[in-house]
Amino acid sequence: MATIDYNEVKERKYIVLDGAPYEVLTSHVFRKQQRKPVNDTKLRNLFTGKVVEHSFHQSDKVEEAEIEEKQVIYLYNNRGEYWFCDEKDKSKRFELPADLVSAQMNFVKPNTVISLLSFKEKPMGVKTAIKVELKVKEAAPAVKGNTVQGGSKRVVLETGAEIDVPMFVNEGDTLVINTNTGEYVERLGKK
Secondary structure, three states: OOEEEHHHOOOOOEEEEOOEEEEEEEEEEEOOOOOOOEEEEEEEEOOOOOEEEEEEEOOOEEEEOOEEEEEEEEEEEEOOEEEEEEOOOOOOEEEEEHHHHHHHHOOOOOOEEEEEEEEOOEEEEEEOOOEEEEEEEEEOOOOOOOOOOOOEEEEEEOOOOEEEEEOOOOOOOEEEEEOOOOEEEEEEEOO
C-alpha cells in the first residue's frame, strides 16, 4: 500500500485509518496564525458508514486503501437482502445486507451490471452509474395552480423508488436520475 502525506488526503480518496478503510468526504488544509498547517477532514467508515472528523498534521502520513472493484450482476432484493451473482459465473450467488447497499440500489434495475467494492476481500459496498434512465410507474396528474410547493410532485419509478419531479412529468415518461443525490435531472421521452 502506498503512503500519502497529510495534504494529499483529498475528497474521493480511500485511506486506511486504525486498520479500517475510510472514504474522504471533505478536506481543508489551513494554517492557524503562526502554527503549522493542518488538514481537517470528514471521513466515512466504509464498513459501518459512520462519519468522523479527523485532523491530519504536517508530520502525518497515511496509507492509501487498496479498494478492489469487481463486476457483479444485481439480481433482486427481498426483505432487506440484496442478491447478486458473479458476472462470469452466474452460479456464484451472494447477498449483501440493506444497510451496506440500499442507498445506491434504489435506482438499479434487476440484471444490471454494477461494481462491488471490497477491502481485503471483505465486501463494503457497491458503485453504480451516476446517472440512470428509469420509467415513471405511477404519477398523479398535475393540478393547475398547485405550485405552492415549488411546482413539484412525487412519482414512483419502475424500481419502486419515490422522488420529487416537476409537474409536467407523467406516467410512462423516461427520466434521468442522479443516483448519488436521488434527484431528477431531466425528462427524456414523453409517453
